Amino acid sequence: MNFKLKIWRQKDAKSKGEFKTYEVTNIASDTSFLEMMDILNNDLVHKGEEPVAFDHDCREGICGMCSMHINGHAHGPETAVTTCQLYMRKFKDGETITIEPWRSAAFPVIKDLVVDRSAYDKILQAGGFISVRTGSVVDANCIPISNADAEESMDAAACVGCGACAATCKNGSAMLFVAARVSSLAKLPQGRVEGARRAKAMVAKMDELGFGNCTNTGACQAECPKSISITHIARLNREFLAAKLKD
Amino acid sequence: MSNFLCNSSIGKKLVMSISGCFLVLFLLFHMSMNIAALFSAEAYNAICGFLGANWYAVAGTLVLVAGVFVHFAYALWLTIQNRKARGQQRYAVTVTEKGVSWASKNMLVLGVIIIGGLAIHLIHFWSNMMLVELMGEHSVVIAGVEYAPTDGAGLIAFTFSKWYNVLIYVVWLAALWFHLSHGAWSMIQTVGWANDKWYPRLKCLSTLVATLICGGFALVVIFFYIKSLGCC
Ligand code: HEM
Ligand code: SF4
Ligand code: FES
Numbered sequence: 001m002n003f004k005l006k007i008w009r010q011k012d013a014k015s016k017g018e019f020k021t022y023e024v025t026n027i028a029s030d031t032s033f034l035e036m037m038d039i040l041n042n043d044l045v046h047k048g049e050e051p052v053a054f055d056h057d058c059r060e061g062i063c064g065m066c067s068m069h070i071n072g073h074a075h076g077p078e079t080a081v082t083t084c085q086l087y088m089r090k091f092k093d094g095e096t097i098t099i100e101p102w103r104s105a106a107f108p109v110i111k112d113l114v115v116d117r118s119a120y121d122k123i124l125q126a127g128g129f130i131s132v133r134t135g136s137v138v139d140a141n142c143i144p145i146s147n148a149d150a151e152e153s154m155d156a157a158a159c160v161g162c163g164a165c166a167a168t169c170k171n172g173s174a175m176l177f178v179a180a181r182v183s184s185l186a187k188l189p190q191g192r193v194e195g196a197r198r199a200k201a202m203v204a205k206m207d208e209l210g211f212g213n214c215t216n217t218g219a220c221q222a223e224c225p226k227s228i229s230i231t232h233i234a235r236l237n238r239e240f241l242a243a244k245l246k247d
Numbered sequence: 248m249s250n251f252l253c254n255s256s257i258g259k260k261l262v263m264s265i266s267g268c269f270l271v272l273f274l275l276f277h278m279s280m281n282i283a284a285l286f287s288a289e290a291y292n293a294i295c296g297f298l299g300a301n302w303y304a305v306a307g308t309l310v311l312v313a314g315v316f317v318h319f320a321y322a323l324w325l326t327i328q329n330r331k332a333r334g335q336q337r338y339a340v341t342v343t344e345k346g347v348s349w350a351s352k353n354m355l356v357l358g359v360i361i362i363g364g365l366a367i368h369l370i371h372f373w374s375n376m377m378l379v380e381l382m383g384e385h386s387v388v389i390a391g392v393e394y395a396p397t398d399g400a401g402l403i404a405f406t407f408s409k410w411y412n413v414l415i416y417v418v419w420l421a422a423l424w425f426h427l428s429h430g431a432w433s434m435i436q437t438v439g440w441a442n443d444k445w446y447p448r449l450k451c452l453s454t455l456v457a458t459l460i461c462g463g464f465a466l467v468v469i470f471f472y473i474k475s476l477g478c479c
């Protein structure tokens with residue numbers, strides 16, 4: 001397969017970027033999107049040009065490093081996958097593919113397609129943990145947790161912190177990410193204890209870092225590679241408001 | 248409790264939600280009241296008389312003004328913050344994500360249309376009714392005809408005999424419909440009373456509420472326009 005790639009190139013955080021068009025040829029349909037980028041970079045290096053910088057690590061959909069806004073979608077047109085799990089067979093032969101970095105004030109571009117997502121780490125550090133040692137694995141059913149609660153907690157825990165939610169949101173809101181972290185812990189007895197403090201601390205950090213206000217468009221859940229539902233945002237709202245009203 | 252209603256995103260959204268809910272309830276009441284005009288001018292004017300320049304009607308009006316003001320001010324505040332959070336650099340390619348309604352992305356624009364329509368509406372009715380009474384007058388002359396400030400039915404018949412007024416109100420109500428089709432379920436989500444099982448139901452209810460309110464108002468407008476054409 002052959003593709004025309006319109007890629008955002010930006011030298012560093014301070015420079016002004018622009019789109020550059022490249023062509024890749026003879027790409028097997030089972031090539032992953034990141035492998036296709038590797039092939040392009042290989043060509044560029046051979047031509048003595050600067051390769052395109054992009055984030056990646058595990059290449060199996062678990063680390064959340066790969067990003068890229070592809071043809072208007074975070075992680076490309078396929079639903080519920082990260083960019084490393086996206087394959088070129090999803091595109092039409094000869095198609096022009098536009099590749100942009102995440103665009104959100106809280107995620108400034110560092111170079112080309114790489115953005116600084118440390119704002120998410122800071123939110124996590126503000127409260128996305130439990131402060132006691134839980135020790136090693138306890139006997140099954142020692143702490144009773146209903147199957148429904150365990151499932152919901154695990155659904156939320158699937159969040160890989162990729163940033164697609166804030167990158168997609170027209171309000172630049174990080175609510176889906178924060179909600180996933182608050183929800184996964186709130187549903188378990190170990191996390192429940194610090195529920196109120198966690199919700200307040202994480203929301204305060206999120207606001208402080210300049211993320212926007214959720215208007216419930218639902219765009220985040222449509223683009224989230226882990227299909228995290230906005231049902232968790234409802235829970236975060238509940239947790240936060242209950243905590244504030246009790247203060 | 249501190250002042251989380253102005254210094255946290257979720258607190259600010261709570262203000263949007265409660266003020267929005269208050270306005271929805273008011274509109275439900277106003278729409279039901281208007282339906283009376285379809286059946287009897289006397290009955291409608293009796294309601295108008297009841298809601299004249301009495302202390303409770305004036306107090307109610309002031310609360311409404313406060314509600315609209317708070318909702319509008321917070322809408323502007325939140326939207327300005329949101330645009331800043333989005334950043335200067337926008338995507339070159341954008342799409343409408345799956346399951347995302349057009350209304351949900353255009354709440355402020357729709358709200359501004361609603362405010363514009365509201366201004367025209369207040370000039371048409373409030374300034375010829377409650378305001379006249381507040382000024383201590385007992386009648387108002389519009390296009391050479393004298394109206395009592397409690398003659399709501401007469402004013403309706405006059406206003407909606409003009410095609411351009413009908414057009415303005417229909418556009419206004421359409422904007423309101425879109426705003427409510429998202430707003431009505433969004434306000435429930437904001438206070439946290441929603442979940443995956445309830446989203447389809449809440450969205451359906453939202454459409455119903457929006458259609459009931461806007462349809463009810465539009466019915467009165469169109470009924471009086473057709474009546475003015477003299478065919479019934
Ligand atoms: C005065 C002009 C208005 C403006 C500028 C305006 C603007 C907005 C904005 C920007 C939002 C936030 C979007 C969101 O939360 O999804 C919103 C939400 C809402 N609006 Fe309005 N609006 C106006 C009038 C109204 C009126 C007249 C009603 C009621 C009939 C109403 C009901 C609602 C509701 C129920 C919400 C949802 C609140 C929530 O999400 O928690 N709005 N409005
Ligand atoms: S909620 Fe989804 S989109 Fe947001 S950071 Fe987590 S995995 Fe990524
Ligand atoms: S590279 Fe780890 S999720 Fe894509």
